Amino acid sequence: MDLKLLDVEPSEAERVVVDLFTGMGRDQLLPALHAVNDRVGWISQGALNHICRVLHVPLAEAYGVASFYSLFSLSERPAKVVHVCVDLACQVNGAKSLCDRLTGELGPAGAKSGWLRSPCLGVCEKAPVALAFEAGEVATEQLLAPTTADEVIAVAAAGPSHVDGGRAEVPQAGAAGLRLLKRVGVVDPESLDDYRATGGYAALRTALLLGPSGVIREVTDAKLMGRGGAAFPTGRKWDATARQPVRPHYLVCNADESEPGTFKDRLLMEGDPYAVIESMTIAGFAAGCSRGYLYLRGEYPRALHLLRNAIARARERNYLGDDIMGHEGFSFEIEIRRGAGAYICGEETAIFNSIEGFRGEPRSKPPFPVESGLFGKPTVVNNVETLVNVPVILTEGCEAYTRIGTPGSAGPKLFCLSGNVSRPGVYEVPFGTTLGELLDLAGGVPPGRELRAVLLGGAAGGFVRPDELDLPLTMEDARAANTTLGSGVVLVLDDTADLGSFLLRIAAFFRDESCGQCVPCRIGTVRQEEAMARLVGKRPLSTSAEDLQLLREVGQVMRDSSICGLGQTAWNAIESALDRLGYATEATS
Amino acid sequence: MTIVEIGLPKRLVEMTLDGESVRVPEGATILDACAARGKSIPTLCYGDTLKPANACRVCMVEVEGARTLVPSCSRKVEPGMVVHTESERTKHSRKLVLELLGSATDLSTTPHVDEWMSACGADPSRFGPPAPPSADRDDRRPGEHEEPDGQTAATVRQPAKVDNPLYVRDLSKCILCYKCVDACGDQWQNTFAISVAGRGFDSRISTEFSTPLPESACVYCGNCIEVCPTGALSFKREHDKREDGTWDEEAQTQTTTICTFCGVGCNLTLHVQDNEIVKVTSPHESTVTHGNLCIKGRFGWQHVQNR
Numbered sequence: 001m002d003l004k005l006l007d008v009e010p011s012e013a014e015r016v017v018v019d020l021f022t023g024m025g026r027d028q029l030l031p032a033l034h035a036v037n038d039r040v041g042w043i044s045q046g047a048l049n050h051i052c053r054v055l056h057v058p059l060a061e062a063y064g065v066a067s068f069y070s071l072f073s074l075s076e077r078p079a080k081v082v083h084v085c086v087d088l089a090c091q092v093n094g095a096k097s098l099c100d101r102l103t104g105e106l107g108p109a110g111a112k113s114g115w116l117r118s119p120c121l122g123v124c125e126k127a128p129v130a131l132a133f134e135a136g137e138v139a140t141e142q143l144l145a146p147t148t149a150d151e152v153i154a155v156a157a158a159g160p161s162h163v164d165g166g167r168a169e170v171p172q173a174g175a176a177g178l179r180l181l182k183r184v185g186v187v188d189p190e191s192l193d194d195y196r197a198t199g200g201y202a203a204l205r206t207a208l209l210l211g212p213s214g215v216i217r218e219v220t221d222a223k224l225m226g227r228g229g230a231a232f233p234t235g236r237k238w239d240a241t242a243r244q245p246v247r248p249h250y251l252v253c254n255a256d257e258s259e260p261g262t263f264k265d266r267l268l269m270e271g272d273p274y275a276v277i278e279s280m281t282i283a284g285f286a287a288g289c290s291r292g293y294l295y296l297r298g299e300y301p302r303a304l305h306l307l308r309n310a311i312a313r314a315r316e317r318n319y320l321g322d323d324i325m326g327h328e329g330f331s332f333e334i335e336i337r338r339g340a341g342a343y344i345c346g347e348e349t350a351i352f353n354s355i356e357g358f359r360g361e362p363r364s365k366p367p368f369p370v371e372s373g374l375f376g377k378p379t380v381v382n383n384v385e386t387l388v389n390v391p392v393i394l395t396e397g398c399e400a401y402t403r404i405g406t407p408g409s410a411g412p413k414l415f416c417l418s419g420n421v422s423r424p425g426v427y428e429v430p431f432g433t434t435l436g437e438l439l440d441l442a443g444g445v446p447p448g449r450e451l452r453a454v455l456l457g458g459a460a461g462g463f464v465r466p467d468e469l470d471l472p473l474t475m476e477d478a479r480a481a482n483t484t485l486g487s488g489v490v491l492v493l494d495d496t497a498d499l500g501s502f503l504l505r506i507a508a509f510f511r512d513e514s515c516g517q518c519v520p521c522r523i524g525t526v527r528q529e530e531a532m533a534r535l536v537g538k539r540p541l542s543t544s545a546e547d548l549q550l551l552r553e554v555g556q557v558m559r560d561s562s563i564c565g566l567g568q569t570a571w572n573a574i575e576s577a578l579d580r581l582g583y584a585t586e587a588t589s
Numbered sequence: 590m591t592i593v594e595i596g597l598p599k600r601l602v603e604m605t606l607d608g609e610s611v612r613v614p615e616g617a618t619i620l621d622a623c624a625a626r627g628k629s630i631p632t633l634c635y636g637d638t639l640k641p642a643n644a645c646r647v648c649m650v651e652v653e654g655a656r657t658l659v660p661s662c663s664r665k666v667e668p669g670m671v672v673h674t675e676s677e678r679t680k681h682s683r684k685l686v687l688e689l690l691g692s693a694t695d696l697s698t699t700p701h702v703d704e705w706m707s708a709c710g711a712d713p714s715r716f717g718p719p720a721p722p723s724a725d726r727d728d729r730r731p732g733e734h735e736e737p738d739g740q741t742a743a744t745v746r747q748p749a750k751v752d753n754p755l756y757v758r759d760l761s762k763c764i765l766c767y768k769c770v771d772a773c774g775d776q777w778q779n780t781f782a783i784s785v786a787g788r789g790f791d792s793r794i795s796t797e798f799s800t801p802l803p804e805s806a807c808v809y810c811g812n813c814i815e816v817c818p819t820g821a822l823s824f825k826r827e828h829d830k831r832e833d834g835t836w837d838e839e840a841q842t843q844t845t846t847i848c849t850f851c852g853v854g855c856n857l858t859l860h861v862q863d864n865e866i867v868k869v870t871s872p873h874e875s876t877v878t879h880g881n882l883c884i885k886g887r888f889g890w891q892h893v894q895n896r
Contacts, residue, residue, distance in 0.1 A: 004782075004806035006797065045798055058781030059797040060806065061774075067786040067795075070732030074798070119732065341732060342788070359785065364643040364663060504736075512732045516765065516785070516792035519646050520682075523689040526743050526790045527716050534739035541717050541739075550715060557685035560658045560678055561646045568657060 003052060005059055010046040013039050018050045026057050027375075029357035033066055034298075034338055041079040041135035043072055057357065068359045068515075069340035070119075071298050077111040079135040080159045082144075082152050083299070084109075086117045088260045088459065089124035089418040091505055092497055093146075098128055101149035106156060114156040119343065119509060120260035121299050124418035124491075125169070125425045131299055132160035141301035170267065171425040171442070179392045179404075179412050180385070181428045184271030189306050192313040195274040201319060203391030207282045208327045210394075212242060215286040219390060222398035223410040228254060228346075228383030229460070229486045230565070231475050234390075237380055240370040241287040244378035251284045251292035252355070252374060252381045256339050256346035258297055259458035260509060261489035264414040265384035267426045269296070269303035272388070273310040277334060279387035281320065282394070284332045287380045292332065295351050297339045307336055343513035347564050348381040349373070350515065361517045362564035385414055385488075405431030409474035413488065417442040420449065420494035429473070436469030438490060449494040453581050457486025459506050460569035462576035483576065500536035503577055507532045510570040521567030524558040528571065535587040544588040548578070604670040619650055619661035619672055628674060631683065631705045633690075633818045634766035635662040638879045639776055642767040646686050647705075651676045658682055684709040692716040693744050693790075695761045698820030698831075722746035722761070727799040731788035743790065752801035755809050755888055757828040758794075762821035765792055769813035769822055777881050782807040811887040815870060815880055827868055837862060845872060848886040853877065855886050866890050 010018065017035040021028050032055060036047045043066050052059045066072050084102065086095045099109070099117065107113035115130075123129045126145035132155045134140045142160030144151055155161075172178060173185030188194045195201070207215045220235025241249055253276065257265040269276055280292045296304055311334050314320045322331045337355050339345050345354045349363035352374045373379025389411055393401045402410045409431035415438055418424045422443025429438060435454065445451050451466040462483040464471060471481055478485045493502065507529040516522045531551045534540050540547050555571030562568045578584040599614035606622055613622040618641075623630050634645035641663035649658035653671040658679060661672075673679060687706050691713030696702045705711075720741040737743065749759040765785065774781050782805045786795040796805035814822040823831075830836035841862045848855040856875040860868040869887050873880035 006800070006804070048797070058774075058784075058806070060781055060784040060786075060795070063795065063797040064784030064786045068731060068788050070730065070788075073730070075728070117733070364641075364660070508734070508736070511734060511789065514789040516787070516789040518644050519686050519689055519764070522765070522790055522792070523693050524685075526737075527689065527692070530716070530737050530739040530742065532739075533737050537738065539738065539740065553681070553685055554689075557682050557689070561649045561682045561686065562657075563643060563646075 003056065003058060005049050005052060006045060008046045008049055010044070010050040011040070014044065014047040015050060018047065018054055021051070021054050024055060026055055026357040027355060028055055029057055029062060029065055030337065030340060030354060033069075033072055034340065037072055037340075038135055038139035039137070041073075041081070042077040043074050044076070048074075055357075061358075065357065065359055069298075069342050071341035073111060075111065078114060080114055080133070080156065081111070082115045082130050082132045082156045083118035083121065084115055084130045084152060085119070085121040085123075085128060086505070087120035087509065088455070088491055088502065088505060089120070089424075090128040091502065092419045092491075092493065093127035095128045096501070098147075098149050098152070102152060105149070105153055115152060118299075119512065120258065120262075122257055122263045122266050122297070124261055124263050124416065127418060127424075130155075131301075132156070134159040143302065169425065170271065171423050172427060178428050179396075180268070180388055180414055181271070181426070183275065184267060187272070189271055189273050190309055192274060192310070192317060195272075199395065200274055201278055201325075203394040204278050204282055204285075204319070204325060206394045207285055208325060208330070212286045212288060215282060215394070216242060218393055218398045219286070222393040222401040224386065224389055224393060224401075225409070225475060226383055227385035227389070227413070227488070229259070229457070229484070231485075234382065234386055237370060237382075238283065238287045241289075241378045241380045244371065246378055247288075248291065248377055249287055249289040250374040250377055250379040251280060251287060251289040252351055252379060253280050253292060253294045253384060253387060254346060254348065254351060254381055255294055255296045255300075255303070255384050256351060257300075257384070257487070258343040258346050259460065259487045259489060260506075261416060261418055261455065261458050261491045262487040263416050263418075264426045264488055266300055266303055268384055268388055268414075269300070270306055273303070273306040274314065275388050275391060276307065276384055277310050277314050278319070279390045280334055281324065281332050282390050283380060283382060283387060285330060289380065290331055290333070292334045293355055293374070294334055294336045295339060295345070295355060296336055297346075298341055304336065304338065311336070342515075343509075344515045344564075344566055347566060350564070351381065352379070359515070361515045362566075364563060383487075406472070406474050406476075408476040413473065413485075415473070415488045415490050417490045417492065419455075419492040420445050420497060421492040422446055431474045432472050434469065435464065435471045435473060435490070438473065439469065439492065445492060445494040449496060452493045452495050452497055452499070453577075455489060455491040455493070455573065457484040458489040458491075459509050460565070460572055461486040461489060462572050463581050465580060484572075499577065499581070499583060503574055503583070504529070504532055504536055506573050510566070514566065514570070518561070518563045518567065520558045520560075521562040521570060524554045524562075524567065525570055527554050528558075528574065532574065538587075548584055548588060551578070602666050602668050604666050604668070604672065606672050607674055613666050617666050619652075619659070619664050619666060619670075620648060622666055622672075623661065623674060630661055630674060631687075631701065632662055633699070633764060634768060636768050636771075636816050636818075638873050638881075639768055639771050639816060642771065645690075645764060645766050647683065647690075649679060649682045649686070650674045651679050680709060684711045687711040688713045688715065690764055692719070692742050694764050694819070695746065695759075696819060698762060699818065716742040718742065719744045719746065722748065724748060726760070726791065726793055727795065729787055729791035731791070734791070745793075750802075751825070753803050753809075753825075755811070755825055756802060756814065757823050757825050758802075759821055759823070759828075760793060762819045763794060764819055764821075765794070766818060768816040768818065769794060772812045772816045772881070777879070778808070778810055778812050780806055780808050780810070783813065809884040809888065810882060811884070812881045815882075824868055830867065836867075841867065848882070850885040850889065855882055857882070857886055859890070865894060
């Protein structure tokens with residue numbers, strides 16, 4: 001393939017950072033784009049041209065990839081920019097008035113004014129939040145959580161400081177009986193010695209003794225199900241991959257946590273990074289993978305720093321690399337890949353395309369990842385929370401593990417409480433805890449207010465009513481009640497919340513995050529948002545009843561005919577608001 | 590006549606298609622099975638010379654036991670599969686997909702779409718009057734859009750791109766089927782002049798930085814135009830003749846011959862109207878070209894008409 005490039009050259013700064021990728025291939029496209037963005041704050045024609053020259057990628061394709069991610073700009077942008085979250089939890093906590101003030105004082109959101117509207121930043125327990133970024137020789141990021149308009153205005157002018165904002169806080173920190181959160185907020189996340197002193201790497205030792213099939217048997221018998229939203233049995237996934245004769249096998253840890261209202265994986269990665277690394281190593285050992293990719297969403301700078309440190313320390317002490325822990329022949333390496341602002345890249349096949357340097361569009365299944373995944377090889381994809389259950393299973397034994405929770409849903413579960421709730425945060429409870437008990441744990445709605453609804457499972461989940469709080473939080477009970485636990489979102493709305501604006505934000509979110517590949521989702525999410533705007537604004541095309549009908553028909557085709565889970569679930573929450581919360585009656589009366 | 594390569598004998602797979610038990614060769618798609626039974630399923634992004642893109646979702650059918658509908662153009666038949674092509678769910682999906690496409694895109698030059706729409710009762714105007722064309726589609730950023738009021742239906746309408754003497758790119762008609770990108774890229778031409786850029790509803794087929802075609806990697810082979818199912822990409826000559834009302838397919842003859850430029854021996858089909866070549870294509874079933882040509886075969890015929 002002969003490349004035809006443009007006749008433009010990079011700046012010296014751009015050339016220096018891109019030249020570091022010399023000799024590498026297309027799968028380094030996303031890291032190279034990040035390198036340029038970190039250095040100068042945007043991707044110029046000269047920089048993209050040079051990336052293509054170095055990595056040998058066609059320019060039009062690289063442009064297609066760069067223009068897919070919202071954290072990159074292909075037009076000039078100042079080095080300093082503040083991403084202000086306007087998503088669900090922040091909206092409930094005053095993001096709109098914050099943005100109104102920013103618009104008044106700095107001008108409308110955009111490159112010129114130095115602030116941008118952002119989808120969920122995954123720090124919902126401290127809403128409203130913002131993330132300040134400044135490109136330079138060392139790119140700087142500062143999380144403002146919670147933030148105010150005054151702070152955003154000040155930081156937009158001065159740039160982010162090196163202050164480590166947003167330390168993980170866990171309401172239950174130090175409580176007895178915690179398994180997944182036992183170290184979070186208690187143990188120094190930078191120290192490998194502290195990790196080992198609190199039981200770290202005992203599970204990997206056990207795994208090496210059990211052998212790959214022994215580990216798979218334990219995980220299967222523990223009935224571990226995926227915690228990313230789809231609840232697929234983890235043991236089956238590992239077993240199916242391990243049995244594939246084709247080599248190599250890959251492991252992908254899906255840390256592209258972007259479902260609005262979800263922040264549990266960030267907490268785990270920031271509070272107990274070594275546990276993530278150890279769990280990935282065990283998974284790699286069991287499924288016969290020699291390499292693991294940790295795909296981390298681009299908006300988690302603190303997790304990135306701590307995970308990088310953990311990987312480096314682990315490698316120094318032979319917990320990664322060749323002959324791990326003296327186990328001859330077991331080699332495993334972990335590479336972190338940063339996402340760049342695309343919810344869809346958390347889809348289990350879109351994540352492969354993103355890592356390989358293509359647009360983050362989902363692939364058609366079959367073939368399934370266990371057969372043909374990353375680089376066309378058998379691949380295990382697991383969510384962060386799923387993985388950190390594995391050391392618990394191996395140290396406590398699968399029998400003890402299945403005694404936690406219910407017969408249908410074994411183990412502990414993390415829930416992300418946010419919105420109108422007194423003590424927002426991540427809570428660990430056994431499966432089977434009722435929604436009411438969980439809300440009580442978080443202090444319920446603020447005093448003097450009344451509960452209006454709970455969004456369960458995120459933007460792709462559904463609402464439940466105040467009279468349904470006795471719902472046991474298990475996979476099977478949620479299914480029976482025609483809802484889902486999804487990624488563990490419990491977003492609480494009280495009687496002050498504006499349900500109409502909330503639903504509009506959900507519709508806008510899916511319209512923004514659709515990859516655009518298939519018609520039902522690409523155009524359906526637009527029509528859904530338009531119809532919701534008419535319903536909420538009470539400006540029907542002819543009658544609201546007809547708009548409702550239109551919404552239902554569009555919802556049905558998105559659910560039936562979209563390629564991936566994004567489109568298939570883009571109508572779930574709105575449908576449940578219409579039917580379960582009675583918004584259909586409210587909107588048409 | 591369509592020449593079908595028979596290849597090695599294949600095992601037959603038994604399945605049920607709309608209540609009828611049928612046997613099809615192993616490896617066949619549901620669409621193949623339908624074609625063999627004379628059932629016509631609408632397709633747009635499917636191309637006989639390309640790998641399925643699975644993007645347009647017009648050909649979705651119901652497979653018993655599957656949670657969602659499946660694309661018939663790519664899903665291979667499995668033993669015992671029970672397929673419904675005319676169930677309520679498939680009819681609803683086909684109608685809505687056509688309505689969504691029609692509400693956002695100019696389908697006036699898409700063959701067969703009118704028949705499909707009337708067959709399923711599709712009415713794209715249900716989503717409201719179309720929004721006016723916009724000139725900024727090439728600059729839209731992923732993850733950002735203006736809040737709609739819902740009083741008009743957003744469309745991809747935009748000015749046609751006419752920046753060279755051979756092609757017209759009228760992206761108001763583009764349904765993002767990926768066929769042109771695949772033909773230009775690793776499936777045939779390996780030129781990679783165009784790609785899908787942007788995200789979601791603001792996705793578009795684009796050169797790098799939307800530079801005009803003459804500055805891009807384009808080699809004017811015309812293979813993207815050959816596979817375009819909607820007329821979004823067209824030969825300038827055909828486009829101009831359509832504009833001034835002198836394009837008359839009924840009056841055209843098609844003569845297949847061999848290209849005289851080099852020794853490869855590509856089949857050419859000359860489309861002749863009023864004793865004048867108006868378009869050159871190549872038969873898709875040609876084992877030499879598979880429908881593809883180069884700039885010389887596609888456009889280098891003016892000398893024939895020097896009288």
